[in-house]
Amino acid sequence: MNRYFDYAATSPVDPEALEAYVHASTYYYGNAGSLHDAGTKASSLLEHCRNRLADLLQAESRGIAFTSGGTESNELGLSALMSAGEGNHLIICGGEHSSIHNIAERMKNRGVRVTKTPLLPNGQVDLDHLEKDLCNDTAVVSLQHVNGEIGSIQPVEEAVRMAGKYGALIHCDCVQSFGKISLAGLGSTVDSLAVSSHKVYGPKGVGAVYIRPELSFQPLTPNVTHENGVRPGTVDVPGVAAFVTAAEKAVTHLDTRAVYTQQLKAVFFEQLTAQGWQLVGDTRHQSVPIAGLMLQGWEGQWMMQEGSRKGYFFSTGTACRVNSEKPSYTLSAMGIGKEAAKSFIRISFSHEHSETDVLDLAHHFNPYLQQRVD
Numbered sequence: 001m002n003r004y005f006d007y008a009a010t011s012p013v014d015p016e017a018l019e020a021y022v023h024a025s026t027y028y029y030g031n032a033g034s035l036h037d038a039g040t041k042a043s044s045l046l047e048h049c050r051n052r053l054a055d056l057l058q059a060e061s062r063g064i065a066f067t068s069g070g071t072e073s074n075e076l077g078l079s080a081l082m083s084a085g086e087g088n089h090l091i092i093c094g095g096e097h098s099s100i101h102n103i104a105e106r107m108k109n110r111g112v113r114v115t116k117t118p119l120l121p122n123g124q125v126d127l128d129h130l131e132k133d134l135c136n137d138t139a140v141v142s143l144q145h146v147n148g149e150i151g152s153i154q155p156v157e158e159a160v161r162m163a164g165k166y167g168a169l170i171h172c173d174c175v176q177s178f179g180k181i182s183l184a185g186l187g188s189t190v191d192s193l194a195v196s197s198h199k200v201y202g203p204k205g206v207g208a209v210y211i212r213p214e215l216s217f218q219p220l221t222p223n224v225t226h227e228n229g230v231r232p233g234t235v236d237v238p239g240v241a242a243f244v245t246a247a248e249k250a251v252t253h254l255d256t257r258a259v260y261t262q263q264l265k266a267v268f269f270e271q272l273t274a275q276g277w278q279l280v281g282d283t284r285h286q287s288v289p290i291a292g293l294m295l296q297g298w299e300g301q302w303m304m305q306e307g308s309r310k311g312y313f314f315s316t317g318t319a320c321r322v323n324s325e326k327p328s329y330t331l332s333a334m335g336i337g338k339e340a341a342k343s344f345i346r347i348s349f350s351h352e353h354s355e356t357d358v359l360d361l362a363h364h365f366n367p368y369l370q371q372r373v374d
Contacts, residue, residue: 008348059187073194085139094333123152123281151290179250202246258287271362
């Protein structure tokens with residue numbers, strides 16, 4: 001029985017991806033930056049993977065740089081756009097991943113004017129507010145495609161249209177959406193985007209950033225040679241091979257997995273929401289494999305620890321924020337108070353779950369409801 005419900009934090013490595021990693025480690029062990037035959041062989045595999053990922057993202061391969069994961073990809077993408085854009089104003093969605101908030105705070109300390117646009121009760125960015133926030137000095141708008149805590153899908157195309165009126169560039173964090181829902185040409189619409197390996201059943205420590213090749217920007221670290229000067233450090237070619245193998249499999253089976261996930265969520269919600277649980281945002285009918293829930297009278301931290309003690313693994317939000325005493329960026333941006341937010345838990349589903357697994361988790365929560373009623 002699969003009692004792991006924290007796939008939004010990380011996922012197990014797919015066997016085919018692991019096989020690709022071992023194969024590349026055995027036969028393509030050279031440094032892709034070296035000029036001898038072993039290096040050239042590794043470089044050829046790296047470029048093959050870059051082209052495959054570009055096809056999956058519907059983006060230009062020359063704009064893709066492999067990274068250590070989503071956080072670095074967000075940092076490189078957002079920093080590149082701020083250096084390429086005209087203006088000194090950065091807009092981020094209030095529910096962005098902590099990596100975006102941290103980068104924005106650092107930029108703010110360096111003199112950049114930062115605006116955080118709030119979320120509507122359904123978890124989507126308030127487009128009316130965004131339109132008011134935009135101005136001629138806006139250089140970049142950062143918008144997470146799928147929220148990592150409640151699974152809401154952001155209206156990226158509409159945000160791109162609004163930002164375009166002011167010449168602002170768009171960075172899109174696709175870490176939670178890539179391989180789970182269709183990006184539908186997003187790679188050719190936004191100016192930069194971030195993806196991560198371990199969210200799509202690839203190994204940890206690998207990711208990619210896409211930066212539109214036509215842009216002229218200052219790399220975060222100057223005078224480096226790897227990945228066309230975008231980032232320093234030897235590229236983990238076996239990790240990249242495993243990542244792209246897992247990503248290709250996830251995208252190939254995306255529609256089937258999405259339908260199945262939606263069915264699992266429907267079964268789960270049927271058991272819980274009619275009995276007092278509050279669904280955070282509006283993801284009941286979406287195929288995004290993430291659900292945010294609150295139950296008044298119970299602390300999410302306690303429920304998570306009690307669940308772990310009984311072998312059920314879920315979270316109280318993104319893994320990058322669980323040790324912070326500050327309220328969730330997402331819940332705060334939605335106007336949910338600190339006390340209410342303490343009851344928040346996140347359940348994230350997988351095609352590896354069965355309906356029995358989901359029902360088992362729902363039944364695990366029943367005593368909380370009964371004790372609250374009593």
